[in-house]
Amino acid sequence: MPIPDDVTGEEIDGGVRQELQSLPKGLAEDVSRNLVMVARLIDEDPEGAYAYSRIALRLASRVAAVREAAGFAAYANQKYSEALAEFRAARRMTGNVDLWPVMADCERGLGRPEKALDMAGAAEVHKLDKAGQVEMRLVAAGARRDMGQLDAAIVTLQSPELASNSVQPWTARLRYAYADALLAAGREDEAREWFAKAVESDKDGSTDASDRLAELDGVEFVDALVEDEDEVEVEVEVETEAEADDEAEDEIETATDAEADTEDDGEDDDEFDVVEADDDDEAPRG
DSSP states (O other), X not given: OOOOTTOXXXXXXXXXXXXXXXXXXXXXXXXXXXXXXXXXXXXXXXXXXXXXXXXXXXXXXXXXXXHHHHHHHHHHTTOHHHHHHHHHHHHHHHXXXXXXXXXXXXXXXXXXXXXXXXXXXXXXXXXXXXHHHHHHHHHHHHHHHHTTOHHHHHHHHOSHHHHOOSOOTTHHHHHHHHHHHHHHTTOXXXXXXXXXXXXXXXTTOOSOHHHHXXXXXXXXXXXXXXXXXXXXXXXXXXXXXXXXXXXXXHHHHHHHHHHHHHHHHHHHHHHHHHHHHXXXXXXXXX
16 A cells, blocks of 8 residues: 655554564654554544554564554554454564453453453553553443443542542543543533533543533534525525516617617608608609
């Protein structure tokens, strides 16, 4: 697949670049450029990102960073079995537990929420950093909801991180998940409060909390594009009516002018006839 000329491969994380040093220089450059494309496209064009990840995987399947990138690309395309296999491979290579929450979420995607809950209670969770532990809590709450256990999902999300006034990278998503669970349980007033808190902490728009809050408040958004199209249609109708009126006026004026010309022609003929008659009367007098 083509890669833009401005992608050099130097854009990748330093740790990944270090992993690629085990490869020949030319190959390392090709792999790194494909990994850059995966990162660039994964949110806006998951299918494109997946295609580039497969190329990188074919070139360097023994590099953990490549297996991890391939896993995330598959995950973005809801290829959960494939994603789980790649994450497991990356974890075997590095011994790192950072991928544990997303691996558990793959189990959810495969319809195995019980397995995800088992992973949420495993010893690996205690080795995660704070962000990883919050992510694991989100996955566990999602698994509870998959099983129809709404109250248990709400309790799972109740934590010091949720109650904290400090805004962290995970705060908006945690508050949003809590609000959504409350709403699903029919606790609308509480849900509105937490959607509002999610909006406060969601500076980069990572959730649609503002839309959910507006929906609860009864605010209805109108698509500006539809309004513009309606205005254009009205303008076209007005212009069409105006053109029709102009054409009708032109036809009336044309008809009036034609009648006037006809009357003028008739008067001229009468005068000509009179003159001729006078000439005939005067002829014998000569």
